Amino acid sequence: MKKLSVVMVWMCLMLFSPGLSFSENLPALSEARQKIGEEFSKLDSGMKDAARQLGASGLTGEAARASLKGLCGKFAFAIDCSTVNTRGILVTVEPSAFKQVEGSDISAQEHLKLGGDKPSPVMSSAIKMVEGFFAVDVEYPVIGSDGKYIGCVSLIFKPEELLSRIVPPLLSGVPVDIWVMEPEGRILYDTDSSEIGRNLFTSPDYRSYPELLKLGHRIAVNPEGDGSYRYRAHGESSLVTKTAHWESIAFYGASWRVVGIHVQKDKSGSKVKRNAPAMSLEEKFDTLAANDRLARALSKNNRNAAISLFKRFYKTTRGIYAIEWIDENGINRFGYPAVNSLTDYDCRKNQKDGDQKIIDILDKRRKDRLELPLMEGGRGMFDFAPVMEGDRYLGMIYIIRLK
Numbered sequence: 001m002k003k004l005s006v007v008m009v010w011m012c013l014m015l016f017s018p019g020l021s022f023s024e025n026l027p028a029l030s031e032a033r034q035k036i037g038e039e040f041s042k043l044d045s046g047m048k049d050a051a052r053q054l055g056a057s058g059l060t061g062e063a064a065r066a067s068l069k070g071l072c073g074k075f076a077f078a079i080d081c082s083t084v085n086t087r088g089i090l091v092t093v094e095p096s097a098f099k100q101v102e103g104s105d106i107s108a109q110e111h112l113k114l115g116g117d118k119p120s121p122v123m124s125s126a127i128k129m130v131e132g133f134f135a136v137d138v139e140y141p142v143i144g145s146d147g148k149y150i151g152c153v154s155l156i157f158k159p160e161e162l163l164s165r166i167v168p169p170l171l172s173g174v175p176v177d178i179w180v181m182e183p184e185g186r187i188l189y190d191t192d193s194s195e196i197g198r199n200l201f202t203s204p205d206y207r208s209y210p211e212l213l214k215l216g217h218r219i220a221v222n223p224e225g226d227g228s229y230r231y232r233a234h235g236e237s238s239l240v241t242k243t244a245h246w247e248s249i250a251f252y253g254a255s256w257r258v259v260g261i262h263v264q265k266d267k268s269g270s271k272v273k274r275n276a277p278a279m280s281l282e283e284k285f286d287t288l289a290a291n292d293r294l295a296r297a298l299s300k301n302n303r304n305a306a307i308s309l310f311k312r313f314y315k316t317t318r319g320i321y322a323i324e325w326i327d328e329n330g331i332n333r334f335g336y337p338a339v340n341s342l343t344d345y346d347c348r349k350n351q352k353d354g355d356q357k358i359i360d361i362l363d364k365r366r367k368d369r370l371e372l373p374l375m376e377g378g379r380g381m382f383d384f385a386p387v388m389e390g391d392r393y394l395g396m397i398y399i400i401r402l403k
Contacts, residue, residue: 026260028174030247032178033247035166036162036166036256042074050153051152054153055150058144059151068094077157077158080094083153085151086150089104090106122139134197136156159256163188176260177260178260179261183219183257185201200212219246219259228244233263243262262377281319284317288385288397303333314337321380324336324397325397327394327395331344331345342375367386369381369383381400385397
């Protein structure tokens with residue numbers, strides 16, 4: 001197991017947020033960053049407790065094993081926990097599945113620089129462990145009962161295991177993706193799992209995407225920012241334009257870039273006829289809300305038929321960002337275009353800013369207008385109209401125009 005320096009300058013647990021905040025541009029991004037920080041805070045507390053226990057018991061013996069088992073048990077993403085003495089020897093490792101590496105001399109590893117008067121906590125980049133996989137190593141110095149440094153306690157984990165417990169719930173039904181990168185270019189997490197583990201700057205998979213590489217270098221050297229690039233759509237060969245916002249988080253001297261992306265869609269109104277009869281947007285929208293075909297499609301949850309009508313409206317109406325349907329139960333079922341729409345998103349759970357305001361309009365069952373921040377960044381003007389099938393209320397359709 002590769003180990004890192006415990007003589008680096010002390011880095012307190014912190015959220016790295018110099019300059020402007022991009023929380024208003026991409027709320028899901030800042031929420032992800034916050035939750036990663038909360039997990040790191042728990043990890044810091046766990047490492048401190050284990051180091052305190054090991055300082056009293058020593059690095060070996062049953063008490064040491066109990067401390068390591070307890071540390072690993074606190075974190076579902078932990079792979080193993082160990083103690084390392086001042087000579088760079090792995091002296092105790094838990095769980096027992098990794099006991100075979102006990103006694104390994106890792107002092108020659110380039111990242112291991114033990115010694116000094118003020119050992120400090122440290123987190124590695126993703127490195128190859130002796131167990132055969134890439135992972136991150138977190139270390140905390142252990143001070144003995146006599147006040148002297150006796151070694152460190154270590155916990156290793158795969159970043160994708162930690163991040164996969166945090167990110168997907170935040171993006172459920174939301175037209176946003178998130179990936180996480182080390183400044184050196186290694187992809188620690190991506191909603192497209194095939195990207196995980198690649199290095200943006202050295203992998204041949206990215207050589208054909210100069211815009212992505214250029215933006216990647218900006219991400220590496222700037223803790224916050226935004227930009228755009230052309231890249232293939234997930235699961236497809238076609239290229240799309242993606243807007244990106246990123247923020248950073250630091251822990252024990254290591255920094256991660258958390259990147260939120262949203263696929264851009266062509267502007268609406270691409271099929272507006274030159275000599276089309278003049279009709280206001282409000283009139284067109286009211287006509288669609290009263291359309292019997294739409295009511296039948298929504299009542300039967302016929303997604304394809306409803307989206308076909310939404311698509312026609314979008315293509316023949318300028319200035320529309322999206323048109324969507326929220327059913328009578330408060331579930332935002334779908335919209336067009338999909339990259340600008342929520343999908344099976346439950347507004348009654350009140351997860352995001354504005355959800356309750358939308359529910360209030362839904363429950364009133366009458367036309368209304370609302371300005372809200374978009375989950376993918378920016379702000380929009382929302383216009384709502386109820387849809388009825390006879391006496392049955394089917395919820396609201398609404399259009400979004402960008403502010």
